[in-house]
Amino acid sequence: MIAIDWGTSSFRAxxxxxxxxxxxxxxxxxxxxxxxxxxxxxxxxxxxxxGDTPIVMAGMIGSRNGWHEVPYVACPAGLAQIAAGMRxxxxxxxxxxxxxxxxxxxxxxxxxxxxxxxxxETQILGLIDQLHADGPQWLCLPGTHSKWVQVEAGRxxxxxxxxxxxxxxxxxxxSLLAALMPESRDADVDDVEAFERGVAAxxxxxxxxxxxxxxRTQGLFGALNPAQAPSYLSGLLIGHELRGLLPPDPPxxxxxxxxxxxxxxxxxxxxxxxxxxxxxxxxSARGLFRLALARGLAA
Amino acid sequence: MIAIDWGTSSFRAxxxxxxxxxxxxxxxxxxxxxxxxxxxxxxxxxxxxxGDTPIVMAGMIGSRNGWHEVPYVACPAGLAQIAAGMRxxxxxxxxxxxxxxxxxxxxxxxxxxxxxxxxxETQILGLIDQLHADGPQWLCLPGTHSKWVQVEAGRxxxxxxxxxxxxxxxxxxxSLLAALMPESRDADVDDVEAFERGVAAxxxxxxxxxxxxxxRTQGLFGALNPAQAPSYLSGLLIGHELRGLLPPDPPxxxxxxxxxxxxxxxxxxxxxxxxxxxxxxxxSARGLFRLALARGLAA
Numbered sequence: 001m002i003a004i005d006w007g008t009s010s011f012r013a014x015x016x017x018x019x020x021x022x023x024x025x026x027x028x029x030x031x032x033x034x035x036x037x038x039x040x041x042x043x044x045x046x047x048x049x050x051g052d053t054p055i056v057m058a059g060m061i062g063s064r065n066g067w068h069e070v071p072y073v074a075c076p077a078g079l080a081q082i083a084a085g086m087r088x089x090x091x092x093x094x095x096x097x098x099x100x101x102x103x104x105x106x107x108x109x110x111x112x113x114x115x116x117x118x119x120x121e122t123q124i125l126g127l128i129d130q131l132h133a134d135g136p137q138w139l140c141l142p143g144t145h146s147k148w149v150q151v152e153a154g155r156x157x158x159x160x161x162x163x164x165x166x167x168x169x170x171x172x173x174x175s176l177l178a179a180l181m182p183e184s185r186d187a188d189v190d191d192v193e194a195f196e197r198g199v200a201a202x203x204x205x206x207x208x209x210x211x212x213x214x215x216r217t218q219g220l221f222g223a224l225n226p227a228q229a230p231s232y233l234s235g236l237l238i239g240h241e242l243r244g245l246l247p248p249d250p251p252x253x254x255x256x257x258x259x260x261x262x263x264x265x266x267x268x269x270x271x272x273x274x275x276x277x278x279x280x281x282x283x284s285a286r287g288l289f290r291l292a293l294a295r296g297l298a299a
Numbered sequence: 300m301i302a303i304d305w306g307t308s309s310f311r312a313x314x315x316x317x318x319x320x321x322x323x324x325x326x327x328x329x330x331x332x333x334x335x336x337x338x339x340x341x342x343x344x345x346x347x348x349x350g351d352t353p354i355v356m357a358g359m360i361g362s363r364n365g366w367h368e369v370p371y372v373a374c375p376a377g378l379a380q381i382a383a384g385m386r387x388x389x390x391x392x393x394x395x396x397x398x399x400x401x402x403x404x405x406x407x408x409x410x411x412x413x414x415x416x417x418x419x420e421t422q423i424l425g426l427i428d429q430l431h432a433d434g435p436q437w438l439c440l441p442g443t444h445s446k447w448v449q450v451e452a453g454r455x456x457x458x459x460x461x462x463x464x465x466x467x468x469x470x471x472x473x474s475l476l477a478a479l480m481p482e483s484r485d486a487d488v489d490d491v492e493a494f495e496r497g498v499a500a501x502x503x504x505x506x507x508x509x510x511x512x513x514x515r516t517q518g519l520f521g522a523l524n525p526a527q528a529p530s531y532l533s534g535l536l537i538g539h540e541l542r543g544l545l546p547p548d549p550p551x552x553x554x555x556x557x558x559x560x561x562x563x564x565x566x567x568x569x570x571x572x573x574x575x576x577x578x579x580x581x582x583s584a585r586g587l588f589r590l591a592l593a594r595g596l597a598a
């Protein structure tokens with residue numbers, strides 16, 4: 001089969017054998033935004049030479065702005081509920097291949113705005129059956145919109161999002177704070193000491209809108225040089241995310257994501273005295289394989 | 300004399316009589332950023348026909364990027380300390396007129412980054428001698444960078460800044476949330492109900508980076524329409540500013556600023572059960588007049 005994680009800005013495809021092992025992998029800057037609605041043609045092009053079936057996809061491709069809107073499945077939900085929400089789409093440009101899209105998840109708390117995710121749930125499904133601890137487990141998937149998820153007995157129970165990555169990008173690029181940093185983000189280095197100072201500052205009084213101004217004044221008074229400022233800002237924002245969304249006394253946090261970002265979250269959690277365990281993003285292939293099996297699409 | 304509030308993006312001049320009463324007023328989009336360093340020429344042009352002396356200025360014109368850097372005066376500081384920090388600049392293009400720049404204030408807390416302001420201190424000086432209550436009083440000057448100030452016995456004791464206005468502008472214009480709002484900010488209306496919901500949401504668990512995502516999901520699920528979303532976002536950010544920087548049980552908060560913004564802060568404070576009293580921005584003319592007197596520049 002072929003497993004695909006297709007988001008707003010990226011496209012990742014995995015070719016799996018019958019045992020679910022990844023045999024080949026392709027990725028492209030073919031996110032939804034670049035497709036102009038021609039999803040079927042883009043898919044056929046990206047998969048050229050891969051004739052396997054089924055093709056199972058997750059991510060924003062199943063959203064209102066994607067190929068076909070697949071309704072959200074309500075939390076708590078595990079493998080069976082998510083598999084039951086999968087939808088098949090017709091794809092004449094991929095003859096002989098069946099194409100399925102997995103649903104995202106929605107949580108509707110009584111006392112807070114709704115929560116949603118699309119794509120991360122397949123990464124979680126790729127990990128969830130390997131978590132053998134009793135009781136609830138906490139997962140964090142850092143990114144543009146970081147997801148915090150509680151799982152228990154194989155099901156995703158709760159879900160909360162923080163716009164940490166997006167806020168960082170906005171402030172790094174467009175704010176008055178950016179004037180105190182190197183012009184290009186490409187040159188940013190990981191300054192561990194400045195990052196840890198940012199995490200520590202997030203514990204102070206006054207809240208995030210106040211702490212952000214400290215990036216500026218420390219820059220003005222030479223307490224933070226341009227090379228350090230991005231790391232400090234990152235630590236400040238991640239610190240606020242953790243303090244806002246960490247449950248009280250979690251046994252540990254499972255992190256899923258790219259290496260560089262996970263290292264920052266590991267560090268920040270360690271600074272708060274919380275253990276973490278990191279897992280790579282390729283979990284989505286395993287999650288999609290499990291979904292295909294549960295739906296009876298793969299042997 | 301002539302009193303001038305000259306900031307990064309605006310220029311406001313007041314012509315005062317010997318009693319300190321404003322007789323004429325001019326304002327222009329002649330902020331520092333538009334001057335290309337030609338401050339003296341811009342000043343001469345803006346004051347054409349006004350021959351009064353002295354000219355006393357406050358704001359970013361006294362910063363490193365202004366006409367002449369006037370060193371910050373340390374808090375706590377009152378009229379006498381601020382007047383002592385004023386500096387005269389030579390201005391050959393304004394013959395017969397003496398030109399002075401007032402200093403800004405700095406606070407260096409032991410356990411937090413430094414705090415600064417330039418310009419707001421003259422508005423505060425315009426109000427401070429009229430506050431007849433005993434004990435500490437709280438002032439808030441909302442804006443791009445909101446200032447929270449504690450005054451006691453005629454002196455500015457403490458100072459904290461929140462980047463609320465800048466954060467709002469960034470999110471309103473560049474973030475994913477902007478996609479759920481009308482394209483032009485000019486069309487934004489003041490939706491009181493949505494604003495109050497935003498203020499209320501700021502009290503929820505999870506922190507600001509989390510609450511921001513609620514703007515998106517409520518938009519997706521029809522709980523917030525595009526016309527309401529900007530007001531909700533404003534309420535959320537102002538709510539976070541207040542919860543972060545309000546002292547415990549303040550007797551009341553004195554607000555200084557423009558009418559539209561003050562109305563929002565009045566509403567948010569009322570929602571939190573806190574009384575407020577609003578004052579207009581023209582206080583800076585009175586503050587600069589008091590400074591000129593204290594420095595012995597005006598009769």
